[in-house]
Amino acid sequence: MPETNGCIYGYIAEFEDSESLLEAAHRTREAGFRRARGHSPYYVEGLADALGDNTGDLIAWYVLGGILLGGVAFFLLQFITGAVWYPLNIGARPIVAWQAWMIITFEGSVLGGGLAALLGLVLQIQLPLPYHPIFNAPDFHLASSSRFFLSIEARDPLFDEEGTWQFLESLEPTKVSEVTC
Template sequence: MSEQRSNLHGVLAEFATTEQLLAAAAKTREAGYTCLDAYAPFPVEGLADALGLRRPLVPLLTLLGGVLGGCAGFGLQYWASVINYPVNVGGRPLNSWPAFIPVTFELTILGASLFAVFGMLALNKLPQPHHAIFNVPRFALASHDRFFLCIEAGDPKFDRVRTAQFLESLQAYAVSEVLDE
């Protein structure tokens, strides 16, 4: 019994429209479930609110990347032109900062973009080739035209039978167990 439980990732319900998914997500949260995730073939408006997701950390990481990139860009030029290899050209200032702006700007953008993309991937824990949810045959439709809601086994209220019954009561098109083999 306990072995079976550890194999179980959760219970998955399938829906045909975004409205059904949003309603089901709201009802599931009302029923007290907290450990759940939804799957959709495109970003569904309002789904993050329905699931009570927090604001993503990506913007903060992007800011950090931009600041780091900008400082590195200016620092590189300052260090090379003023400290490491100063060249006196007719007494012109070594720290000719206006001429350093284009490279500083480009590296700010580069740093911010790299942090935005790789930060997003890291927070999403991608690449992750294997996930239990792929074991459900109909889940291939999550990248086509179907919407899924999964209540995970880690939820304190999770019960194999009652959770499945609850999801069926939400007019799900189909309900299936997600097994992690």
């Protein structure tokens, strides 16, 4: 265990491959840690689930809301401008031509859904975030290409300097290091 210089964000363990990380994640969850995160260069299926970190995802609801809102908004736009404000009688064709309005309604719902997906994602993952203490971890620049990490935050109720360090070492990582904040 290293000397701490006052403020620590947490500890981070480094792994060689995704299987070891996934295994370590399961054990971290079983040990009761709640503020643990995996870091991998690519999407590792089941990693967030293993950490118990895949709950409360609202993106699908955002998208559903966006689709409905976009569709209704674009339909009303056509209805209000085309049938209420400026009805144009061309050869006695129906003023409320809802069938023909469906195409723009469809485009509106796709646009609404897409924008809502973006909004939901940004709100949930809290990016853009220019600075984060995790970037202080040694070798962390490899997290985007070739190494796998497991971090446990100091805010975790189970976190204690000695025990957590030993726990992380028991996961057989290639390295455990401290992350300053």
